[in-house]
Amino acid sequence: MLELRDIEAGYGAVRVLHGISLSAAAGEVTCIMGRNGAGKSTLMKAIMGLLPLTAGRITLDGVAIEGLAAHQVPRHGIAYVPQGRRLFAELTVAENLGVGLLVRGGDAALRRHVLDLFPRLEERLDQQARTLSGGEQQMLAIGRALCLGPRVLLLDEPAEGLQPSMITLIRDTVLRLKAEGLAVVLVEQRVEAVLEMADQVVFMANGRVAEIAPARGLAPDAPQFRDHVGI
């Protein structure tokens, strides 16, 4: 389980996150919602050690990970797929996955698992990443993150800019990963997608947690969506 307790972080002197506390359990999807500027992506970066915490604790299965160098956080079992995918454009699909797998000593079973999740990638192994479609790039970004064999997967708006069939594929993938016991933390703005995938929804506003609600108790027209997301 990933647990955040009273974390504070920001950019230089500007504090963006104010006392965030939440937990993401194994086999559950935790959706983070909020308006633009609410601090959702900053929260992801803070968890990954890309921004130093000024206060608070982050633990993964009881082990403190705050204060680790950014490259050590993935080695502790947290993988992150940021907005915009950010692949290694000049490398092939196989090489992108290989770079992800190398940290784990080139685990063949993990590679097989990723290619089973995304058969399309197997057809494109020798293709340069920059020549893939947007949906395929997102598959590769998620696949490469899964090559780390994570216990927690952070996804920042994975369906952004994708066509409907790809959005469905991403949703099915998230649900499959959840069934496999992964803790998924998902930044998502689409209410319908959140209700299909989430176990709990964390609403953020102005760098604070405004409310945490179980997803099954939320209707599509619940006031939380209107109040905190503006939908």
Next chain:
Amino acid sequence: MKALLLHLGVLAGLLALNFLAPAYHHAMLARIMVLAVFGLGYNIAFGYTGLLSLGHALYFAAGLYATGLLSQAGWSAGPALLAGVLAGGAIALVSGALALRTAGVSLMIVTLMFAQAGYQTILYYTPLTRGEEGFNLTNAGRMLGPVNLTEETPRYLAALALFAVALLLKLALVRSRRGRVMVAVRENEERSRMLGYDVFRVKLVALTLSGLYAGAAGAAWAVLFGYVGAGFAGIQYSILPLLYTLLGGAGTVLGPFLGALLMFYLIDLTSDVSQSYLFMVGASLLILVVFAPKGILGSLRARGLKWLP
């Protein structure tokens, strides 16, 4: 397989030229191969890892002077060469540990400052280094076991052996997963970090490898051509490997060799025609950069030869 055959073919061609090339070109090719090793190393840092250094003359000069001075102190060529290689790597490791805290333009400036400090140090210790004037190695210092490196053919073959080892090691490096991690760092540092890589360490290893290549080229230059001088530590020798790499193709294994070959022959041919040959060289380079911005092999790779490593 195609890539390996191409590289072995180039080496076989160079071996054949040992028997076929006229004396003038034979001597020039030996120089080109040694400086190509310098370029191959530069490309590990620049082309594959994205580190734009303007201070590689320091690593070349470290190899050159370590080998030259130890030879003068009575060391035989083998250990002196090895010391030269290690000197290039060690200086790259130490200067890189500081310089790699910066990136981009700052890295260029910091590496340039290190190289200039090295150049000034050589001049400062003129009683030892003989400054700009430099010094020649004794013939005894140029004997590698029974092989006399003052003779044309052994010198050519020694240059070819060094070039072959450097080329094949680099081919193996860039095709390994470690090589892919270097490219990943070049493409996107933050993403590499998020995949669990210590980006600073990857860069430092790349720069040190690059320094080992530069040191090997400098050490070989001292023993093969028998001259050591401060001119090799000047900024020109930091820019040359960059030019070789850009011309031949950054991020291609053979690119710096092709770049060195082109530069040598451009200067050679144009200096026969006119005294303003550097202007003609500059104009030729400009044309090449405009029409093939990825360098010769980089452009070929972009236009279909995707298997070119």
